[in-house]
Amino acid sequence: MSLTAVFESLKKAQSLLALQNRAQKDAALLAAADAIGAQREAILAANKSDVEKARAAGMKEALIDRLLLHDRRVDSMIDGIKTVAALDDPAGKIKSGWKTPAGLLIEQLAVPLGVVAIIYESRPNVTADAFALAYKAGCAILLRGSSAALESNRAITAAVRAGLASAGGVSGAVSLAGSGNRLEIDEIISARGYIDAALPRGGRELISRVVENARVPVIQTGEGNCHIDVDESAGVDRAVKIIANAKLQKPGACNAVETVLVHRKILSAFMPPLAADLAGRCELRCDAASKAAISGAEETPPSALVVKDAAEEDWSEEFLDFILAVKTVDSADEAIGHINRYGTRHSEAILTNDLAAAEDFCNRVDAACVYINASTRFTDGGEFGFGAELGISTQKFHARGPMGLEALTTIKYRIRGQGQIRE
């Protein structure tokens, strides 16, 4: 089937899915979850074949691990679909309503966004997650996974479609783009009139490629060069604890902190305990003043501590690793200026007990999430209470920050009259 035929078919399926009520959609989702369980052996066998091919082609073990499925991961796919089934239906809500002077009753309704395409890298569990979110929102979805995961994705999609069909669902609302040809991505992200939004999920290169070349609307996610600004009133112990959490709890996450900004007045009080806490757990890349505050302290720094000199490029780098950059600032203005220059508009925190400083930071820092006295690691659909997460948008258009099901909706105005004409 040509991609255009796939687009047409998804569009038609979406118009049917949009008419299903919540009970129908939930029943179909649960049947899809059951079908993944029932076809577990076939899915694991397909995955085994993908993994063998990837190993033979020399894929690194870290990436093999992302590709690999096992019983626990299959269970987690099943649970994920069930969690989404339990969420409220985002479509059909009346968001607002009013009567106009002409007597028209206007209702603003949430409706499904339409046909969405997700372009993602090797983790096959994304196939099940993305399908479930789209289906719940009433959107048809085109899945474009990596060629390395093709057999796994085919097996998962086949199970999902069989499950949907068994429960009166709209099995045509999920489709896998499977040629493995990179040009396919260009065709998908150019399909105006068919694809209502494209969502790249993966590394920086994939996301840039989609964002730069798309003709359809894109939701840009995932890049997080996050900062924590340590104000002079921060309180040293609490600040160290928050920074350690934001850096170490999951350094590969986009909401992990990458650079700490420290006000000059508290350098000598703050840097030695920070260094002591992170020694052996995380490399520091310090500017001259923050480095001097460690080496000039009364107590000798722990032998496990690694401190390097920060270079200009460290301010722009999303390390995604056990590395933390430290920069000294002379004022709140300088801290905010640094964040607005180098940040990726993701998650930014100030640690302070100064009310005016906290308000100023929140007002002036341009980011999806601004924190006062908490770890940046909380930027997450689950932590926010959205139940499931489509990703974290770092753009301002359509969706920003952790995206739940609502990001997969748009609005529609329903206007009821009794013969009104415009004078």
Add this chain to the structure above:
Amino acid sequence: MSLTAVFESLKKAQSLLALQNRAQKDAALLAAADAIGAQREAILAANKSDVEKARAAGMKEALIDRLLLHDRRVDSMIDGIKTVAALDDPAGKIKSGWKTPAGLLIEQLAVPLGVVAIIYESRPNVTADAFALAYKAGCAILLRGSSAALESNRAITAAVRAGLASAGGVSGAVSLAGSGNRLEIDEIISARGYIDAALPRGGRELISRVVENARVPVIQTGEGNCHIDVDESAGVDRAVKIIANAKLQKPGACNAVETVLVHRKILSAFMPPLAADLAGRCELRCDAASKAAISGAEETPPSALVVKDAAEEDWSEEFLDFILAVKTVDSADEAIGHINRYGTRHSEAILTNDLAAAEDFCNRVDAACVYINASTRFTDGGEFGFGAELGISTQKFHARGPMGLEALTTIKYRIRGQGQIRE
């Protein structure tokens, strides 16, 4: 100044404007309105020069009329700015807020979208309107009008900036891209990182060019191939009155009706009165059955009536003229299928007394606005009660339907903790 320098300067001005409160923004807007009044002579002189050049270059009189300013039009620009000043501030609203299990207080705030670019054709009043909406929302704006209106736009922008400066406003938040070079548009719509949204306003060619080539988010507006579906239970007199209004009140508007769909069962009752009402006021382009229903009627059709045979391309055409296409349908399914195939997702109406038919139409027609028993001409920010209108979005992403100030906002999450770390 290079365009990049203009972008930088707008970005900086926007960060200042975002901190102004409503009273400050309103005072600056009113001062800008006054400055337009004070510089009326200079603006009219600049416009006279534009008009003379355009006439000498052979511009058609209809377009000259769009370009032309006179006292009443200047008054209307001034009133428009005052109207916007009187609207609620869309930025700063707390849209929702909740406490998470970890004890974080999360607030979802409306904040300005950022720097917006408007690319428009010759009407110089758009310069003042767009500035006012953007400024009120806390957005900086790059105005890119047509070269034909360059002197007028310069004079208006100079007045606005002088007015802003006189009242402590942020005069750098409005800038005119003035080279007149068409390549300038490409540079604007490629400026990722500087321009948060581009809004093309004008003819189909301009809009397509922006939509097809943009690298920044675009809000697509204005194309309206709108339908009215006349159900067998519609009620003939009311239906004729609504259709006449939707076609004739302002045929050049995007919310005017272009095609009427008539159910076969009421053809003979409905077509003769429709033809009688529109005779001499509007040309009909009918399919065979609807034409036969006119010619086969007992009463002879009025001599002023012009009925032509509809061609396939008439179903796709936005006439923007005194022309109405008429198509016979055998079912609600056929009507909805026709609309979803040929419509531009703008405004679609059903005239009916059948509750199930009305609900089915609203659920299944994919458009920004779906009407029951009212004229499509009501799709308008003013009629909706938004006070001012940025345009009518025909896309599903970010904004849909009549756009008020809210379309110029995005969200920001403010999260307050007391030292929370993620477990």
